[in-house]
Amino acid sequence: MLSVTKSHNTGKWPTNSLARHIKPSEHINKQFARWEARERGGWQYLACDRRGFITLLGGAVSVFLCVSAAAQEGYYGVGHDKWHQGFYSKLKRNDGQGSCCNLMDCRPTQSRMVGDHYEVKVDGAWTPVPYDKINNVVAPDGGAHVCAPRQVGQNKGVIFCVILPSEG
Numbered sequence: 001m002l003s004v005t006k007s008h009n010t011g012k013w014p015t016n017s018l019a020r021h022i023k024p025s026e027h028i029n030k031q032f033a034r035w036e037a038r039e040r041g042g043w044q045y046l047a048c049d050r051r052g053f054i055t056l057l058g059g060a061v062s063v064f065l066c067v068s069a070a071a072q073e074g075y076y077g078v079g080h081d082k083w084h085q086g087f088y089s090k091l092k093r094n095d096g097q098g099s100c101c102n103l104m105d106c107r108p109t110q111s112r113m114v115g116d117h118y119e120v121k122v123d124g125a126w127t128p129v130p131y132d133k134i135n136n137v138v139a140p141d142g143g144a145h146v147c148a149p150r151q152v153g154q155n156k157g158v159i160f161c162v163i164l165p166s167e168g
Helices: 026-040 043-072 080-084
Strands: 106-109 111-114 117-122 125-129 144-147 161-163
Touching: 080 106, 106 117, 111 125, 117 144
Parallel strands: none
Antiparallel strands: 106 144, 111 117, 117 125, 144 161
């Protein structure tokens, strides 16, 4: 074990004659350059931070757009939690068979008028809406919402309730 102490005579740390022959690794040089630039307020440090920030911001926007797009496709369970307590839990089926919402059935979606009927996106597919499934209420966000089971097997095309967007 090498022990290094200050010289009693000069009060300075000893210098090693080999130190000028030993080159630090590339990684250490980069770390030191970043530290030095940050300490001096150099543009390299700012450029590195700006690049990182833009990358992070771009990633966040991408995730937001993907989640928003999924919510507008009416996929089962997507966007349900946001509206359950204050809106979906209070919706009743027009056929008198209870609630529209069975924990995860309701979600935001898109709607359109095709000829003489409405269609909504349910699990990514445009689905015709029977008139008796349309609830005459306005959603808190003014948008379209659908309550339907996952569209697989015998549930393909089954819709419990549809809330159409407000018209004004």
